[in-house]
Structures are given as structure tokens and as C-alpha cells.
Amino acid sequence: MTARLPVRVRPGAAGSALTGWMADGALKVAVKEPPEDGRANRAVTRLLAQAAGVAAGAVRVVRGAASRAKVVEVDGLDEATLRSRITAAIAAAEGPDGG
Template sequence: MADLRVRLTPRGGRDAIGGWRDGVLQVRVAAPPVDGQANAALCRLLAKVVGVAPSRVTVVRGQGAREKVVRVDGLRAADVHERLPPG
């Protein structure tokens, strides 16, 4: 399993991964930060990019904050970093 530090920008216009800044993955999603919609969009986007099922990506810390810790089950941290854009 891999834990990633993520800075999420909800209502960012479109779903996109912006790369790394100071060890934190910059992500924006179109979904609003209401009723967990932005967190769900984040998990779906990361799952698609790293090639795992959406159920294997969860927000483990920071559900209501912009800075979060996201866990990807089934992959090592090195594999996840390899599949994400550089930054």
C-alpha cells in the first residue's frame, strides 16, 4: 500500500493532476466540496491514473481539508510515483 500527500482543489474546472510540489501531489477536480463529492472524484481520478480499482483508493486523513493523505492499496509507493506525472 502507498500513502500520498495530496493538495486538492475542488471546483477546479476539470479533473487533472498537476504534478508534485514539495512532496505534495497537486490535484484539481470539477466536483464541489459538498457531501464528499470532491473526495470521491479525487479517488476516481487517482485510481484511473495509477491503474487500480476506485475501491482501492481512499482518503485516510483530511477528509474536510485541502491537504489530505490518500492510500492506494495494491501498489507500492514507488509504483504509484512512477505512474503519476513528474513535478
């Protein structure tokens, strides 16, 4: 089972975090790493793996490696479970007061 997820990345941000969902269903991700030599892509896959509770090797960028708009695949989860885990991780990072 593999889930696909559209992701919109902001490289070179002040901090790295999953920041929410866009109206079109894409996940917004900010990463500190610059978009050089795949560093931002690796940061995105690490963040997603941690939030989804899967191994880092289970997450990969399958489209948009050189673009801010990417498609990521996550092995071992269906899309509903992946979105649920990411939403929970975003809420936990925001804290009980919502931010």
C-alpha cells in the same frame, strides 16, 4: 502492500486533472466537483485510481476528508510505483509538447 500519498486538492476547478507535484512531495489535484457531501473526495479517488491503474475501491482518503490537504492510501502498489504511474499519467495528459 499499501502506498500513502499526500495530496493537495483544489475543488471547484474548471476541470479535473492531476496537475503536478509540490516541492514537499504532495500531489496537486484539481477537481470540478465542489467540496460538498464528499463529492470532491470521490473525484480525487477516481482520478488517482485511473492514473494508478487500480480499482476505484483500492483508493481511499485516510486523513483530511474535510481539508484540501489530504492523505490517500492506494492498495496493491508501493509508493515508488504509485508515484511513477502518476508522473507518467501527468506527462501523458500534458502531451508531447509539455502542455
